[in-house]
Amino acid sequence: QDVVNRIAASEIxxxxxxxxxxxxxxxxxxxxxxIKLSIKEGGLKLIQITDNGHGINRADxxxxxxxxxxxxxxxxxxxxxxxxxxxxxxxxxxxxxxSHVEVVTKTREDGCxxxxxxxxxxxxxxxxxxxxxxxxxxxxxGTIISAEDxxxxxxxRKRSFKSASEEYNKILDVxxxxxxxxxHCAWVCKKAGSNMPDISTPVDSTARANISLxxxxxxxxxxxxxxxxxxxxxxxxxxxxxxxxxxxSSWARKGGxxxxxxxRLVESPKIKKAIDSMYTAYLAKGSNPWVYLSLEMDPxxxxxxxxxxxxxVHFLNEDEMIQAVVSAVHDVLKGANT
Ligand code: ADP
Ligand code: MG
Numbered sequence: 001q002d003v004v005n006r007i008a009a010s011e012i013x014x015x016x017x018x019x020x021x022x023x024x025x026x027x028x029x030x031x032x033x034x035i036k037l038s039i040k041e042g043g044l045k046l047i048q049i050t051d052n053g054h055g056i057n058r059a060d061x062x063x064x065x066x067x068x069x070x071x072x073x074x075x076x077x078x079x080x081x082x083x084x085x086x087x088x089x090x091x092x093x094x095x096x097x098x099s100h101v102e103v104v105t106k107t108r109e110d111g112c113x114x115x116x117x118x119x120x121x122x123x124x125x126x127x128x129x130x131x132x133x134x135x136x137x138x139x140x141x142g143t144i145i146s147a148e149d150x151x152x153x154x155x156x157r158k159r160s161f162k163s164a165s166e167e168y169n170k171i172l173d174v175x176x177x178x179x180x181x182x183x184h185c186a187w188v189c190k191k192a193g194s195n196m197p198d199i200s201t202p203v204d205s206t207a208r209a210n211i212s213l214x215x216x217x218x219x220x221x222x223x224x225x226x227x228x229x230x231x232x233x234x235x236x237x238x239x240x241x242x243x244x245x246x247x248x249s250s251w252a253r254k255g256g257x258x259x260x261x262x263x264r265l266v267e268s269p270k271i272k273k274a275i276d277s278m279y280t281a282y283l284a285k286g287s288n289p290w291v292y293l294s295l296e297m298d299p300x301x302x303x304x305x306x307x308x309x310x311x312x313v314h315f316l317n318e319d320e321m322i323q324a325v326v327s328a329v330h331d332v333l334k335g336a337n338t
Contacts, residue, residue: 002097002120009097010154012090015161016043017170019099021265022091023145024178027051028185028263030143033203036188037175042167044150044158046192047099052142055107058114061134064103065096065118092145093121098154099147106139113139175199177258177265180210180292207243207292215256219290222249226293226332231324236317238297240328245290247282247333255288261295261302266313274322278330293325 013019020043027035030053040046056064068089095101096118106113115137117124123132151158161167172189179187179201186203190196201210212220223243231238257272258265271293279287303314315321 005120006097006154009094010151010157012094013098013150015170016047016150016167017174019043019091019095019147019150020047020049020171021174021178022095023047023049023147024175025264026091026145027053027143028178028182030054032142032185034142034186037171038190038192039168039171040192042161042164043171044161044164044167046146046148047150048144048146048192050142050144052140055110055113055141055143056103056105057107058110058134061103061105061114061116062123064116065092065101065121065123067093067121092118095147095150096121098157099150099152102146102148103143104137104139105143106141108141112136115139172198174265176214177260177292179214180207180258181260181263181265181294183207183210211243211292215290219245219249222246223290224332224336226328229328229331231321231328233320233324236297236321236324237301238295238321238324240293240295240325242291242293244292244329244332246336247279247287247289248337249290256290256292258292259295260293261297261313262299263294268313270314270318271322271325274326275329278326279333282330282333291329293329295325 013022016039020037024035024037027049030051032051032053034052036050038046038048038050092101097120101118102115103118104113104115113136114134115126116134117126117132123134125132126135168191175187175189176199179185179199183201183205184203186205187199187201188197189199191198199214201213205213208220208223211223222245224246226240226242226244228239228241231240259268259271260266272291275289275291276287279289301316303316303318
């Protein structure tokens with residue numbers, strides 16, 4: 001049974017960057033204004049995430065890594081919501097099935113923090129002979145989650161990773177995108193043991209300032225803002241905002257792409273392709289724009305009928321939706337170039 005669970009888990013947590021995406025979303029859900037990541041061997045040896053969010057109640061620790069049994073699910077909150085789309089109460093469970101998880105957490109109300117270890121969905125002793133119950137521990141307000149030896153028990157998956165630096169670059173890419181989308185939060189990402197962070201942003205920053213820091217000031221300076229726009233027709237019930245390169249910019253040849261839907265980083269190859277073609281048509285030659293878009297929409301209009309491991313999103317009114325996003329961006333380009 002555990003073998004089946006491990007393989008299933010390794011198909012949800014496809015690689016270190018996918019685990020990190022889930023962990024940092026949990027930290028953001030907890031209201032954190034500081035999120036720090038420390039990474040060993042591209043995340044395959046160690047992922048450690050430290051936040052200053054609301055922490056986890058002692059009473060919730062025994063079931064924390066049990067599938068579908070999380071505190072959030074017990075409240076039965078927003079079951080159709082995009083926030084938990086694809087991974088409803090499954091992220092920590094899956095990570096615990098394919099790594100050694102340690103949690104240190106403290107709520108503001110609690111006098112002390114608690115430390116617990118997990119494996120295969122359940123609490124385990126820190127070392128042989130000890131009890132599995134959470135133990136009191138010194139801690140700051142917030143949560144530190146460490147996942148060690150990712151895929152140690154799924155050798156086939158582990159062998160499929162050729163290079164730690166490639167995995168680390170994927171991690172930096174995910175953290176960069178979340179830092180741009182969540183500039184209220186201070187972000188740090190570094191290799192464990194290094195005191196030179198590869199990502200470091202201040203608290204209460206802005207999307208544009210973080211783009212300047214994490215890409216280049218020249219890109220940030222030439223980006224056009226897509227102001228908060230209600231997409232048309234109104235029946236789509238969706239809003240869009242973001243930052244996009246000007247059709248004439250030098251960055252139009254380098255390119256970059258990130259799409260958030262209801263604050264979750266997702267893939268929508270169809271929207272990407274439609275935006276790329278719009279730029280190409282606008283320029284009358286090939287192009288590769290830099291595009292950051294954030295959509296807010298009714299989660300019920302997102303087609304959730306896709307596999308949980310895929311971040312790929314489809315919409316119920318897909319053609320109208322794509323057309324509406326393209327025309328919102330097109331309006332901004334036109335406005336800037338006439
Ligand atoms: P989900 O986010 O879908 O509920 P997860 O497995 O990702 O499932 O997380 C389980 C639960 O653990 C969350 O609902 C939340 O209550 C709690 N949790 C996880 N990480 C944190 C964190 N960093 N701070 C506070 N609570 C957390
Ligand atoms: Mg989660």
